[in-house]
Amino acid sequence: MGHSVSYWPILLAVFFTVARPILAAGGDAACGVEGPAGAFFEHSCYDCHDAETKKGGLNLEKTDPKMAGLEQVDVWIKIYDRVAKGEMPPKKKPRPTPEDVRTFLSTIRPRLIEADRSWREVVQRRLNRNEYQNTMRDLLAIDIDLKDLLPPDQQAGGFDNNGEALAVSTEQMQAYMAAAQRAVNAALLVGKRPETQTVTVSPLDEVKSYINSGGFGYKDGRVITYTTDRGDYSKISTRPHRAPVRGRYRFRFQAAANDTNDLQFFTVSASDFAAIGPTSTNLGYFAVGPEPKAFEIEALLDAKGAIQFFAFGLPGWVKPAPGEDHPGIGFSDVEMTGPIIDQWPPKSFTQLLGNVDLAKGAPADAEDILRRFMPRAFRRPVTDAELAHYTALVRSRMAAGRGFGESLRTGLVAALCSPNFLYLRDDVRPDTRRVSDTELASRLSYFLWRTMPDAELLDLAAKQQLSDPQTLHAQVERLLTDVRSAAFVTDFTGQWLRLRLINDTTPDEKLYGKFDDLLRVSMVWEGEGFFRQLIVDDAPIVNILDSNWAMLNQRLAELYGIEGVHGIEMRKVALPTNCVRGGVLTQAGVLKVTANGTTTSPVQRGVWVLENILGEATPPPPPNVGGIEPDIRGATTVREQLDKHRHLESCSVCHCKIDPPGFAMESFDPIGDHREKYLRWKVTNAEQGWGNVEQGARVDASGQLATGQTFDDIRQFKKLLVERQDNFARCLTEKLLTFGLGREMGFSERDAVAVIIKESDAHARGLRSLIHAIAESETFATR
């Protein structure tokens, strides 16, 4: 999994040969180190890191004294950090005096800041797929999927909105043209107003022949399913009446649990049932008891679309026995109303065209339309010269014999392929590195809404009021309160906590029978919900390391062994004292995405903790050492294999840091269930595939940190993490800044990060306050 950075297993301290000193104390680098820093190198580093020994792969003769280039900056940062933390020179070697270390660090620090800064300028970044989709939705008032037309974005620095990684290629350009065409066509779709109809659809038709033959029953006017299907096709649906046209539809139905007093769970999804690549959109998850309950769902359906019902937690198969009842869920007939039309022509149409008739427009009308549209599309006022490019295009198309409508579409498509739309543009200004208020408006809205700024932000920016501290604070508050901030929570936690990877493995049903689709989505809800709750409550971010509460629903509470949580909706629950849960490390979603489906790997989980909680980059294993191939047959546990591993010097440098957090998390299986012992599948009949679940070795979740501190289990480990909450605060702040600015934070911004954290200290380091401090910081408004 995500090891990172260039190979750097053992970074020992610095550096250089006698003949070629590599660092000048403040002067020209080429003339070499003289003075105290030079003495430090001589005494402390040269033994191991010359061209001959190059311990840990570090040959200081190749290290650039000018620190030119990102790679060299990275090397120097590591040198600085290892020396600053006292990790280098290694313990076994003679120690330099604290005074020598201080002098050395203060010598290279200013140069490093300078070298780093030249790489930290925000690069012009284009919208990524999510941002593009959201922006088109808000700009054109349309609700069609454009994301699938665009090539996937690459990540850098852990996020897919990083300007470094967001290249534009020919494929990208072609995709932009196709997506813009589809979007503009959807916005300007005209035709007769479709008739809104209400019909009653009976799901009974399709299941009639299966009633009482095992899987289905029919009682009190409800079709009952006794089984859980894990596919994407359900027999209980509104397919008998497909949606006549694309649009929004309302569905009303009743459901009830059958033959059980327990709450039953189900989900509803919409599909177009296309022959090739059918779509499936989840419309929500619901709970119902034995009392019939009325439900109402609104959904966007494609033409020929319908909704289907899926039950959870029921057996995969029920033996047919006439007259016998089984636990299940019953669904009544469905009242379907639609397409629901708020206004006709739709908002997308009138918003663009105003009063202009598409059939009779003139070039001057196109100019009016573009004059209104382009400032919104470009997220700033537009010059006459810019406007002229696009009006000229419409004119030329009309001159070539195209109709007004078609020519206007071409002009709009062009504006949506302009770099002014596609890139978040920051202009160079000779006198200042601060961005303009207009540019700040986009930064804020793409950070906290993941979409274009709205009229209020742009108006304030136009009046030069946005950068006023009080106004800015109020706007950040407004953005955080708005529903659009949900996209920030999803995009950020999806990448920081890796919740986007929740589908990457399917846990072995035999070993982890508690896992199903409902638990899977609940895992994501928990991660997002926890983060959102911290924002809502402005709760201290130390909660992320350990908390006495959690965001749970019944499904998660059952997994965690916490009683009294009923229903499907997430809520804040106080955790019992001495509970192993609390904080993100013990959230089922995090535990699942850091596992392999069947096995857990302390290495993967350890790397995750280092990178995402403690903010320490972990290099990939050196070549040719081989990885660990888990073997559960013998007596060796993963832990025993790793112990061996850690006694090799070349491995131990990193693994003494990586493994301990992973060990602490070993008391959780691949679906996040707490375990005392490992489970394994014992085959009893290989031919038939029979076997049973057996308890294996006892889990040992104890460990020792590189600092020498020890822990017995996850609870103690989390306490040790809390002691290091300053490291975590730095890590989280850097991640949020990286995400907010679309670029990685560097050495030169360490002070700025510290200032931001200090700012939030006034509010007990609450997450909401921290986000305020970031969005209102100097760094956030600097190019």
Added chain:
Amino acid sequence: MNPIPRRTFLRGAGVALALPLLEAMIPATGRAAGTAIPASPRRFVGINIPLGFIPDNFFPTDAGGDYALSPYLKMAESLRNDFTIISGVSHPGVDGGHAAEKSFLTAAPHPGSRTFRNTISLDQCMAQSIGAATRLASLTLGDQSLSWSANGVAIPTERYPAKSFARLFLTGTAEEVTAQKRELEDGHSILDTIREDAKAMAPRISANDRQKLDQFFTAVRETEQRLVKTESWSNTPKPKVDARPPGNFDDSDMIGYLRAHFDVMRLALDTDSTRVIALSGFNFGNVPKIKGVDLGYHTLSHHGMNPAMLAQLEVIERATLSAFVDFLNALKTTPDGGSTLLDHTQVFLSSNLGSASGHLTTNLPVVLAGGGYRHGKHLAFDKLNNYPLSNLFVTMLQRMGMEAGAFASSTGTMAGIEMA
């Protein structure tokens, strides 16, 4: 279209000669319409099986020409002299577990790192050189794109065989064709407009950003060239093939998908619609619909040597290889310019993982089939100090008629590969 001058190698001699390939004189209706293509073009197919194969089942235990077929390779016994097995190879510096898929055809180091940027993939390198001759410069198929542009952007991939079939062989309605022509015309003026707009940006952005803008200009220019090509081909009817379009498959039917992709690929090569194809494996989160398999593919790959899981994994891997063998047989039975399609198509199948259970990216399993090489042997390189796989990429580039001396981490051409 003008004839495209093309360099090709004299068989076996390794001497470059300039030979014009008279593509423009050949109606692009393909062979199905009865027109022979005089000089059989060289072709390339690259396939990645992202979870690889259980090494002991895949690799022969001995090397050389008389090697004993491994358990898996027994199913390809009849093709023994049509392929070479290569072991002890990998891309230097390509680590990061599953992330290595991105570097499968690019060999760009450290795909899992936070600062990773990809480079051009082998297939795109070929497409740049020979893609102008065919309707489609290249095809990228499967669930994950293996194809990357020079500036590290993934080429969109086609997941549905039915959609690639339609793109290759089906013609839209007259209305759709007219609309497409108008769109192409409008496309030129759109590109002109945004180029002017972008030019106006240049003085106001930083030096770093100018690189981003240059990227934009390049994309605009190349898009324009593609429009021109699409326009010129739009007057040539698509080839007619005597095959039914592939149907729809259940999401978990990975072998169904794989076989359908193979069918379309053979047709695409046979009609000379493209000469370069990259096919990636299946999204492996699901439980594949194969008899005897009830666990997720990815889950099974982390078998921890559990025999029951290994047995199921073997079922999946055998089904995959069996579909591949059938594909090779189909190419071998398709005549092509006096020889067979397989002889003129170098087929490279491998994995970005040498052993998925430990996410190892070394000792990759490699099959090189067809392409006119002297096959029938197991080329075994050092398992501890792997030989660079990019060397094979250089060999394959040269086999396409390109004067390539290097590719990514290569140190030369592949030792031990000769022409038949």
